[in-house]
Amino acid sequence: MPDVTQGLGAYEVIVGWLSGFTPHWLAEVLYRVGAGLLILTLISTLALVLVYILRKVMGHMQCRLGPRVTGPFGLLQTAADAVKLMQKEDIIPTNVDRFLFILAPYVVFFSCGMIFMVLPLSPTWILNDLEVGVLFFVAFGSLASFGLLMGGFGSNNKYSLVGGMRSVAQVVSYEVPMVLAILGAVMLAGSLSMHQIVVAQEGMWLGFIPKWFIFLQPLGFVIYFLCGLAETGQTPFDLPEGESELVAGYNTEYSGMRFALFFLAEFGNLFAISAMATTLFLGGWHGPVFSFLPWLWPFVWFMAKAMALTFCMMWVRSTWLRFRIDQMMDFAWKILVPLSLLNIFITAGEVAIIR
Amino acid sequence: MGEPTTGKIIVFSVLTAMVIGGGLGVVFLRNVFHALVAMVVCFLGVAGVYFSLQADFLAVMQVLIYVGAVAVVIAFAVMLTRRGTMADSNRFVASGLQLAIGAAVAAGVGVALLRLICETAWQASGKFPATDVTRFLGEALLTRLPIPFEIAAVLLLVALVGAVMIALEEVHKS
C-alpha cells in the first residue's frame, strides 16, 4: 500500500521531526493519527459550512431568509447549533439495545470518514491514492447501510425499524446502477484509481470543450447523480428518514451528540457523492491555473464543482417530493439498471472508437 | 520486504486483535445481533490485513461483499427467524464442559496449523504484479479462467431467479 505520502511530501518531514523526540514507531502512529484527525476536521468543517448553505439556499428557495441573526448573515448559526447539540443531555431510552444504539452513529460516521480518504482534492492532495480508489468508495458507502440497520433495529422503536429496513433496501438496490454508472467512467479512464481518472480527463477538444467524461456519457452522469441521492438518503429518496411518515426514521430515538454524528455523516456523504461525481464526470481538479498561488487553484476548482453539484442536490431537495417505497424500488430495478447497462454498452462503443 | 517496522507490527497487532476478538465475539456473545456486529468487526480486520499485504482489490472486495452484503443478509435472516427475545437469542454459547472440549479441539487444530505454516517452505509465485492488480485480475478472469467466471455468473443468476420466485410466491399467497 503506498504510504500516505502523496501529500505535500509530509511524511518524511513530520515523521522525521517527531522522531527527534519520540521513538520512530510512535512518530509513525502519531502521523497516521494526525491524518485521521485531519479527515475528521475536514468533514466537520465541510458539514458546518454545508448545513449553513443548505439552510440559506432552501430558505431563499422557499421565499424566506434562512438564518440571519447569529453572526453576520447568520454565519455562526451552525456553530451555535453544534454547541447546543454538544451540551444536550445524552438520552438513551431504557429498552434499547445499548450496544447497537451507541455503536450505530459511529459506524455511519466511520464509513463517511473512510470515503474522504480517497477523494482527489488536487493533484498532490489525496490522502491515499489507492489503485482501487473507486471501489473503495463504493465499498465503504455500503458499510453505512449496515450502520443504519443497526441504528434502526437497536432503537426499540417501530418507526426506526421501518426506517432502517427501508434504508437498507434502498442502499442495496441503488448500489447496482451506481456501480454500473461508475463503470462507464472507469472504462473511459482505464483505471480504478481516482487520480488516474482525473488525469484522463485532461485537455480540451476543439480548444474550448474540456475533455470531461460528462460529455462522453451524460446518461452515466445522470444515473450516478440519482443513485448518489439514493445512497445518501436525500430527497426524492429520503424514505428512510421520511419526515412526514416515520417521524425521523432511524433517527427517531437519537438526540444530542449522537444525532449530530448522524447529521454530520449525512452532510459529509452529500459532499462525498458530489466530489465523486466531480472526479468521475466533471474533470476533478482540472481548470485554468493562474500564476498567483498555483498550488491552490486545482483545489479551488474541485471544490467549486463539488459545491455546484451539492447546490443541485439542495435544489432538488427543496423542489421534489419523495417516492413511495415500491415506486422507488421499481425505479431502481426496472429503469435505472437497464439504463446503466445500456450506458455501459454505449461507453464500450466509445472506448472502441477512441482507442 | 525485510524486517517489519514497529509501526507495521502495531498495525498488524491491532488488526489481528480485531479478527480474533471478532471471531470470539461471534462464538461467545449471547445476543445474535451483537455476534453479527462482532463478525463485521472480524471482516473489517481481515480487510485491514489484506490492505497491509498490498492486496487492495481483495480488501475492497472483502468490505463490499462481506460487510456490505453478507452481513446485511445475515441481519435480515436473524430478524426474520428470531425466536424469543433478542438478548439471549444465541443459544449455542458454550460453557463448562462443552467449552473445555471445544477449547481443547481448537488448541489442537491451532497447533497443527501453526506447525504446518511454520514448517512449509512458502514460495512466492512471482507472477503477480505489484501494481495494476485489477487489470491483471480482469485479464486473468476473462482469458485464462473464463469457466469459473461464467459458473460464478450462472450461480448468481440462479440465486437471483430463486429469490424473485420466493418473493413472488409470497406476493401470490397474500
Add this chain to the structure above:
Amino acid sequence: MKTKDVEKKKAALSKRFGEAVTVTLPKDGILEAVVAPPQVVEVLRALKEDYDFHQLHDLTAVDYIKDNQITVVYRLMNLEKPDMMVVKVPLDRSQPEVATATDVYPAANWLEREVYDYFGVKFTGHPNLTRIMLWDGFEGHPFRKDFQAFDQAPPDYDPFETAYVDFSEGRLQLTDVSSNGNRGNGSPRTFILNFGPQHPSTHGVFRAAVELDGETIVDLKPVIGYLHRGLEKIVENRTWAQVIPYTDRTDYLATMNNNHVYVLAVEKLAGIQVPPRAELIRVLMAELNRIHSHLMAIGCLGLDCGAITPFLYVWREREKIYDLFEMVCGGRLLTTYFRIGGVARDLPEEFLPCLKKLLTEMPGYIEQYNNILSGNEIFQMRLKKVAHLTKEMAMKYSITGPMLRSTGINYDVRKVDPYSLYSQFDFQVPLGKNGDAWDFYWLRVLEMWQSLRIVWQATEYLEEMGPGPVMGKVPKALKPPAGEAYVHIESPKGDLGCYVVSDGGPNPYRFRWRPPLFINLQSLPELVRGWKIADFIAIFAGYDAVMGEIDR
C-alpha cells in the same frame, strides 16, 4: 322541496307506518317523523330503501329533561333531489335504549358512539359501543342537563404497557414488534405501528393504530377525542351571541364558514332579517376563507408527500388573506366577524383595493403551485390511482365535500340547496371521476378557481350596491322563540350543519355541530386497507382533517 311534495310524502308515510309514527311538517319545511323506539330500524330501513333517503346526514340527541325524555334525532338526506327528513325517537330518560342503525346506515357507527358518550343512550347491537371522545373510565354523561362535573382525570398509563386498541373483534395489545396476533392466514407477519397523537403528519392530535404487514396496511383503527373540549356543552351556558367565538374554534382554518352556519341557523330560528350588504360581505368572506382553507390543504398535502417548498409558498398567500381579515375584524386566524343579524362592522376603505390586488395576483400564484406541485411527475405518481373511493362507499359513510365530488356525485350545498346569496352567483362545481387521492387534491385546486370567480363577482356587486347597513334588527338580549332550526352550508371541508334548539331562553338549549370531517373520517380504515404507509399519509391528507372540527 315543494310544499305539495312534502304533503304527499307526509300522507304516504302516515299511511305506511300508521300508529307508531307521527309525521308532522313544521314551518321550516323539513318533514319530521316521531317514531316509537321499537320501530326505529324498520322505519329507517324503509326510508332508505323505499323513499331514497340514502344518506344519514346526522345523528344526535337532545335532552328534554322537563319531558323526562332524551330524543335521538336522525337526519336523513336524499342527495339527488335533494330532500331532508328528520326522524325523532323519544326515549325514556332513566333508561334510554334503542336499536342501532348501523345495519341500515354504516355511517351511524361513530355518531351513535358519540351519543352514547354524551348522553348515555345505549344502542343495542352496535359493534363497538364505547366512548369516543372521552376516556374509557369517565364517569357520567356530560351532555345530560343534570350532569354535575367533578374533578376526574384519565388514569396514568405506564409507558411500557401501552393502551388497549380494539380492533373489530377481540382486543389487541400494542406492545413490542414481536406482537403478532396471528391474524389472517395465521402466520405471525403483522405488527402494529402507532401513528400517535404526536406525529408530523396527523394534522393535529389524531391517533391511528395501523396494523402493518411489512409496508402494507392490513387494518387501521383511528382514535380521536384528543382535542375534545365539549364545545357543544359549553355554549349551553353562553348567550346566543357569545356562541360565535366558539364556532370559530371548531374548524379553525375556515372560521368565516363556521360563523356563517351558526348565524344562519339562529336567524332562521328567530326570524331575523339580514340586510343585503351584510349577506354579500358574508359570502365574500366565506369564499375568501374557502380559498384560504384549500391553500392550506394543498400545502399540507404536498408537505406530507415530501414537498416542503409549496407549503411555504401557500403560506405567502395565506398571509395576504390574513391581512385582509385583519383589516376587516382585527383577527387573523380566529376572526369572529359575523354577528347574528349581519356582520360586526362594515368593510374599511382600503379593503376592496387590497382584495382586488390579491385577486389579480392569485391566478399567477396558483400557476406557480401547479408548476412546482401539480405538474411534478413524482407527485402525480404518488397520488394518482391511490385509494379508490366509490360512489357506494361515499354514500355508505355519508361522505360530503370534495371527497364526495371526487367520485362524481354532484352535490354541493351552494348549488343544490342555496343559502344566503349563492343563487345569484355564477360558478361551477368541479367534479372528479376516480375518487383517488389525486382527485381529492385536484378538486381543491379547481374549487379555488371557482371561489376566485365568486369573490370577483362579490366585489362587483358590492361596488354596485353602494354603502348600506350591515346589521339587521336584533334585540339586545336575544331570546329566540322555542323551537329548533337546522341550516347546512358548504364549508371547505364538506357539508357543515348547525342544529340549534331553543327553549325561549337567552342560552341555546342544544347546539349541535354536524361536523363533516368527523363523519367522513369513518371511511378511513376501509379506504386505506391494502395501501402502503406512504399512501395512508397521502390519503389522510386528502381528507384535509382539522382536529378542532372532528373533536369539537
